[in-house]
Amino acid sequence: MANWIPLWLHKLGSPPTFYRFAGTLQPWATTLALLLGAIALYGGLVLAPADYQQGDAYRIIFIHVPSAWMSMFIYAVMGVAAFIALVWRIKLAEVVAMESAPIGAAFTFITLVTGSLWGKPMWGTWWTWDARLTSELVLLFLYLGVIGLYHAFEDRRQGARAAAFLAIIGIINVPIVHFSVNWWNTLHQGSTVNVFGQSKISGAMLWPLLTMTLATKFYYIASLFRRARTDLLALESGKDWVRRIAEDEAGR
Amino acid sequence: MTAASTTVPLLEARALSFHRQDEPVFAPLDFRLLAGELALVEGDNGSGKTTLLRMLAGLLHRGAGELLWRGEALQRDQCAGEILFLGHQLGLKADLSPRENLRIAVGLHGAREGLSVASVLADIGLRGYEDEPVRRLSAGQKKRAALARLVLLPARLWLLDEPYANLDRAGIALVNALIERHTDAGGAAMVTSHGTVSFHGGEPRRIRMHG
Amino acid sequence: MAASRDGSACMDKHPPGLAAACAAMLRRDLTLAWRRRGDIAMPVLYALIVTMLFPFALGPEDTLLQRIAGGVVLVTVLLAMLLALDAMFSSDIEDGSLEQLVLAPQPLALMLGMKILAHWITTALPLIVIAPLMAAMLHLPGAVIPVLLLALLLATPLLSLLGAVLVALTAGTRRSGMLLALMLLPLCVPAVIFAAGAVAAAQQGLPWLAPIAWLAAALVLAVVLAPLACAAALRIALDA
Numbered sequence: 001m002a003n004w005i006p007l008w009l010h011k012l013g014s015p016p017t018f019y020r021f022a023g024t025l026q027p028w029a030t031t032l033a034l035l036l037g038a039i040a041l042y043g044g045l046v047l048a049p050a051d052y053q054q055g056d057a058y059r060i061i062f063i064h065v066p067s068a069w070m071s072m073f074i075y076a077v078m079g080v081a082a083f084i085a086l087v088w089r090i091k092l093a094e095v096v097a098m099e100s101a102p103i104g105a106a107f108t109f110i111t112l113v114t115g116s117l118w119g120k121p122m123w124g125t126w127w128t129w130d131a132r133l134t135s136e137l138v139l140l141f142l143y144l145g146v147i148g149l150y151h152a153f154e155d156r157r158q159g160a161r162a163a164a165f166l167a168i169i170g171i172i173n174v175p176i177v178h179f180s181v182n183w184w185n186t187l188h189q190g191s192t193v194n195v196f197g198q199s200k201i202s203g204a205m206l207w208p209l210l211t212m213t214l215a216t217k218f219y220y221i222a223s224l225f226r227r228a229r230t231d232l233l234a235l236e237s238g239k240d241w242v243r244r245i246a247e248d249e250a251g252r
Numbered sequence: 253m254t255a256a257s258t259t260v261p262l263l264e265a266r267a268l269s270f271h272r273q274d275e276p277v278f279a280p281l282d283f284r285l286l287a288g289e290l291a292l293v294e295g296d297n298g299s300g301k302t303t304l305l306r307m308l309a310g311l312l313h314r315g316a317g318e319l320l321w322r323g324e325a326l327q328r329d330q331c332a333g334e335i336l337f338l339g340h341q342l343g344l345k346a347d348l349s350p351r352e353n354l355r356i357a358v359g360l361h362g363a364r365e366g367l368s369v370a371s372v373l374a375d376i377g378l379r380g381y382e383d384e385p386v387r388r389l390s391a392g393q394k395k396r397a398a399l400a401r402l403v404l405l406p407a408r409l410w411l412l413d414e415p416y417a418n419l420d421r422a423g424i425a426l427v428n429a430l431i432e433r434h435t436d437a438g439g440a441a442m443v444t445s446h447g448t449v450s451f452h453g454g455e456p457r458r459i460r461m462h463g
Numbered sequence: 464m465a466a467s468r469d470g471s472a473c474m475d476k477h478p479p480g481l482a483a484a485c486a487a488m489l490r491r492d493l494t495l496a497w498r499r500r501g502d503i504a505m506p507v508l509y510a511l512i513v514t515m516l517f518p519f520a521l522g523p524e525d526t527l528l529q530r531i532a533g534g535v536v537l538v539t540v541l542l543a544m545l546l547a548l549d550a551m552f553s554s555d556i557e558d559g560s561l562e563q564l565v566l567a568p569q570p571l572a573l574m575l576g577m578k579i580l581a582h583w584i585t586t587a588l589p590l591i592v593i594a595p596l597m598a599a600m601l602h603l604p605g606a607v608i609p610v611l612l613l614a615l616l617l618a619t620p621l622l623s624l625l626g627a628v629l630v631a632l633t634a635g636t637r638r639s640g641m642l643l644a645l646m647l648l649p650l651c652v653p654a655v656i657f658a659a660g661a662v663a664a665a666q667q668g669l670p671w672l673a674p675i676a677w678l679a680a681a682l683v684l685a686v687v688l689a690p691l692a693c694a695a696a697l698r699i700a701l702d703a
Contacts, residue, residue: 141649148645152636155273161699162632166646173650180653184660238274311562313703333478333568341559347498359487360567362478
């Protein structure tokens with residue numbers, strides 16, 4: 001074990017410790033996610049003024065933008081966990097990486113759908129091939145590829161390592177795809193539409209956006225912890241600590 | 253076949269174990285293998301004999317415990333080419349002839365001093381079949397072609413998983429003769445087998461596997 | 464043979480040098496492909512048939528076909544290569560020779576690089592040879608065809624190298640070709656963009672060197688990194 005990893009993090013890597021830690025934090029994260037989400041939605045849909053250019057149609061950014069940020073943030077987390085899983089073969093890193101993939105894919109899908117819904121009133125079209133949306137679509141395929149590869153293996157740990165390797169290859173490729181699509185757009189004039197019509201965003205619109213971003217982060221934590229705990233129980237099913245939990249549950 | 257007590261063992265395992273899905277495949281093993289020795293790996297079906305051999309060869313990641321090569325921790329790049337593995341799959345291209353298969357092997361590994369592809373194929377009993385595509389050979393002939401690799405390529409340690417499968421009495425005698433020649437020249441071999449194995453050179457070391 | 468206890472009589476030579484091993488590897492795969500030379504025709508026929516479908520689907524109008532010709536040839540070649548990619552390691556896995564390759568005293572990345580080269584020679588090169596025919600079927604102007612060939616010459620090895628890493632990753636799984644397509648095609652988007660961009664630029668009389676340069680740079684990077692990634696992926700897939 002590398003010496004620079006703090007002792008606490010090392011302890012957290014043990015499945016039963018993580019199980020307890022995640023179990024305590026999860027209800028808090030869920031509550032915060034719902035609370036902040038409600039506040040953000042109220043602020044965005046009710047309190048914030050209508051945009052002078054786009055009217056009320058712009059309000060979808062309160063879901064679209066945080067989803068987009070989450071889709072990339074989760075991919076980064078997945079990449080880091082994948083790297084740790086490959087280099088140090090830590091089971092928890094494998095679990096975090098593999099269980100983040102479906103959540104990330106969901107956020108990516110929401111980004112694409114809300115982007116499409118926004119596109120219709122904005123540009124008159126359901127889809128446009130600008131660099132951001134195209135990269136987002138490629139990102140969705142990357143997530144699906146990771147999930148698909150993980151489930152193609154009989155040995156789950158081996159599948160996690162293979163999918164982790166794919167995730168890292170993908171991470172290198174997403175900026176390349178973004179760059180190449182940008183270049184492609186300059187070649188084919190006519191599809192140069194900016195997703196963000198305005199570079200400055202008013203304060204009344206900013207705080208719901210940031211609040212929603214925070215809410216999605218808590219949602220990710222809550223969802224990841226729930227999935228990871230379930231996955232750990234399945235992976236460690238023969239071990240003593242799992243048996244004790246099962247006995248406790250049965251006793252109740 | 254005992255060696256002097258001061259000789260460093262060629263291969264040594266201390267508390268070696270392997271886990272699959274967190275289940276141990278075999279109980280922790282300790283053994284030593286000296287140059288010139290033969291070790292027989294015994295155990296019931298599913299006791300992990302193949303897994304052990306594949307792990308020693310480097311086809312499976314190292315499990316827990318220590319593995320020493322000539323007294324030092326085994327490094328794959330240092331002992332590459334010194335260990336040969338023959339498993340259930342023979343590693344022969346079906347579309348190529350035994351001669352062509354061996355030529356490729358020599359191209360990657362080199363050949364033992366004084367041996368050639370032609371001489372080895374004749375010795376092993378494939379005279380007349382050197383240029384037939386392997387897919388047209390009988391099961392016993394395919395096994396002999398695979399064994400020819402062992403004879404021709406330079407290697408210190410042979411890891412043989414069920415080498416007697418598909419062989420008739422003459423074939424079994426051939427395998428035993430090859431192993432004895434190898435150990436007499438200072439090589440070492442680890443063999444798994446279901447059947448009883450007898451050697452002229454005396455009792456081999458026995459490694460008992462427990463699943 | 465001398466009966467020395469330390470076995471020095473067994474090991475008299477060092478393993479062959481890299482050049483000899485690479486030559487052996489290349490000769491091996493090319494010989495194997497030649498023994499089944501009927502299989503070489505498959506991707507070519509597939510590409511021709513698919514190209515033929517486009518005029519039927521879109522109408523025989525010259526100007527329309529001309530506009531899509533470069534892109535259609537590129538995508539068709541890509542799909543044909545995808546079909547053939549799966550076979551890169553499958554036979555070696557089945558008969559156990561891939562395992563023997565992992566155990567050989569040669570750098571695995573280099574040996575896999577030779578395999579990828581042999582695969583490109585037997586899969587992509589025939590496609591590049593018939594590409595002018597496919598382009599002519601779609602009325603691509605003759606002056607553009609050299610640029611198309613150059614773009615294919617750079618893009619197809621890129622595809623082979625990237626594809627090899629992904630095929631190695633799925634080695635030994637009960638995989639479907641669809642999974643490979645799902646993993647590989649999104650990663651091919653930049654190569655398709657730059658290759659088609661070069662052809663489109665040439666077709667419009669604009670400078671086409673920049674995208675070609677990008678492709679060449681990517682290819683150089685891939686030649687260095689992909690074999691190493693392929694070796695790592697293979698070890699993961701074999702659980703080594």
